[in-house]
Structures are given as structure tokens and as C-alpha cells.
Amino acid sequence: MVRDHSCVRTPTGTPTTNPRSTATGRLILGLLAIAASGFDSGAARAVAPRLLRRLPDDATLRHLETAGLAPLLHWALGDEAARLPADRQEALLAGTLSARARHRALELTTGEVIEISHALDAPVALLKGMSIAQRHYPSPHLRPMGDVDVLVSPRDRPRLQRALRQRGFMAMAGDWRGAAHAAPLCHPHRDAWVEVHDALFPADAVPLRAAPFTAESVAAHLVPFSFAGLQAWRLSDELALVHTACAWVRDLSTHAMHPSFVIPLLDAACLAGQSRDPVDWRVIDALTENETAAASLYLLLCFLERHGLAGPAKAALPRIAARQRRVRSVETAILLTMLDRWLIDGRPSPIGRRTCFVWATLLERDAAIGKLAGLPWKVLFPPDVGDRFSARHIVRLGKALAAVTNGRRPD
Secondary structure (H helix, E strand, O other): OOOOOOOOOOOOOOOOOOOOOOHHHHHHHHHHHHHHOOOOHHHHHHHHHHHOOOOOOHHHHHHHHHHOOHHHHHHHHHHHHHHOOHHHHHHHHHHHHHHHHHHHHHHHHHHHHHHHHHHHOOOOEEOHHHHHHHHHOOOHHHOOOOOEEEEOOOOOHHHHHHHHHHOOOEEOOOOOOOOOEOOOEEOOOOOOEEEEEOOOOOOOOHHHHOOOOOHHHHHHOEEEEEEOOEEEEEEOHHHHHHHHHHHHHHHHHHOOOOHHHHHHHHHHHHHHHOOOOOOOHHHHHHHOOOHHHHHHHHHHHHHHHHOOOOHHHHHHHHHHHOOOOOOOHHHHHHHHHHHHHHHHOOOOOOOHHHHHHHHHHHOOOOOHHHHHHHHHHHHHOOOOOOOOOOHHHHHHHHHHHHHHHOOOOOO
16 A cells, blocks of 8 residues: 655645635745745845735734744835834834844854854854854844854863853753753853753654764764854754754644744745755755654645745655655644644634644654544643643633633633
């Protein structure tokens, strides 16, 4: 029997431009289209008038602000922003100015970390936001980020962490054993946080500690990177794309769906769709021999393809699909529908924070029918609730059902 690995555009054949999408959804998909063009200014000018076909209301702007996308929207709109009411223009401008100041603090802090690493002869690689923002976004502050992530060897992590503490960085309290990074450090004079990694994923993410995410595999995919005139390293675009997909799927499987989960989609759309320096899909093939990596990248690219944004990645989808057995057509249809409704359109989820249990269950390596049969149980009696079989929990379920019935978001 041939397994169905077809990438579902929509479960009901809905066209890419869904007229039922919310204003939030249309704006986010427009920003994703611009990202898939490599943030081409011509593409932005072409898309901008469509972004304001309907003026965004306050709820839409709040959703975009929560996601950190207000500055990017402001840039994408260009002169079209003048069509917005004055108060919304001011809100977007304020978000842009705040993002510039915040990013400048992170850039200065990154430079200090690199200088300290040079003094220690402990090379660092920039991860995630800072690396992608500098190379791919039209202006680095348009890529939202909350901290700076750097990667060093396991041998150098304690040395760099200690040197930063001696420089006045303050460590966040907590037990960080088994984490991919040491205790986050806050700059003594700026509200800028740094996480010093010695791995891309924590110890409990066992499938993601194997190739291509072992120290040896990562080292083979590091490339030189100049940051503000300082020599550093970064992940190759191929490994960055696979890492982005795996981290995104892991977050969706362990946390409630949050508007900020749009950011990895922007990064991936840019990395996969760029024409200036395209990724090598033969390298991607080798990096996705890991089944978890293949399933994660497949799901992310299926989302982009569903909206006509996969670009050159479309041709690689069948090969990536064939390397995994976790995500097939049924799981793909359900997960992509969840993304469209609750992440992109910004609609309230009727199951609240329990979205992560749906993701974790559907990504298990099991037959689809078995996963579907177990979903109601895990949603109603989530494994992270200690008293899930008690009368108190039954009362909570009743209140949640009442909230959904009355159109409110459940707790």
C-alpha cells in the first residue's frame, strides 16, 4: 500500500486567497508573501495596497503587536500607511521606533559578547534572530527577537558564561541542567538578554540531539559571519532552515499557540524562497535523514505551499515526505487548519492552551486512526494537570465548555 504524502493545500479545496480569512489573516499572509520574495521592495509595493483592502481594526493591530509584527507591517505599507487613521499610524510608528531602540541594545550586547569570546579564543556562532535579521531582513529591527542566542562548544560554554558574569551580566535564577543553554544573562546596563548555547536543542529532545544537530554535524555547517566588523560564525542557510522548522514544531507541541509563532514562518519563507543566494536542496536532503527533522520541515513547507509561498521548496516536498512517517495527509490537514484559524487568522482557540497536546499527539509515530482516537482524551484530561481525574477537574471542564458556548476564550 502506498502511503499518501500529498501536501494538502486545504482540507476542503479552499483557494489560496480565502475570502473567509480575517483581516488579521490577510495581513499576515501578505507579510509572508513579502518574506517569500526575499523582502523585495517591489513585491512590498505590489502587496501593500492589498494589505489595506480593509483597514485593520484595533484587535488586528493588537494581534500583530503581540506577534512583534507591527514594525514589519509599517515598513511593508510604505506610503500606503497614510491611509490609516492618525491614531493607528502613530501606533505603528511608535512600534517601529521602539523596535529600533530594542534592536540597537541587542546589537551592542552581541558585539560585546563577540569581543569577549575573542579574548577567550572561544568562537561563537550567532543563532536564530540576530543572524537571520542581519542577512535577510530589509532592516534588522524588523525581525522581532527577545534576546541574543549564541552557540559555543561545550568546552567553552562555562568559560564564556563566567566571563560574562565577571563583566557584570546578571544570571536568571533557576535550574538549567539539561537545557540547551546556560542560565540567561542580562546586560548590566541594558535590558538585553543573552543565552549561551552549547547545543541547538535541550537534552530531553532526544531525536533532535542526533544528526544533523550533533556538535560535529553543526560544526560542519558553520560559515564565517562578519557582525559589525567582528568575526563570528552562523549556521548555513540550509541548517538554519531545518533548525527553524524543528524549533517551531517543538514549540507548537509544548506551548499554547501564540501569535509570535508566526515569526519562524517569516524566517522560513525568506530562507526557502530567496533567489539572491538560494539554499541547496541537496544539502537539505542530507540534513533531513533525521525523521523528526524531515517531519518538521515537511509540515512547515506544506503550510507555505498551501498558500502558494513555497517557491523552489515545492519540488523538494515529495523527497522530504518520503523520509518520515509521522505526518501524513490526515495529520497535515488538521494541523494546517489549526494554523490557519488560530495562528494566522487570530481566532480564539476553543481548546485554549491544549493546542499543544493536539500537536504532540498528531506528530507521534503511530497510525492516524490511533492518534485521532486518543485526541479527545488528551484534550479533556491533559497530562500536565495533576488532578485531571478529579471532580474539581470535571467542574473546570464544565466552565470551559460554558465559556466556549458563550463565545469566550477558555482558560
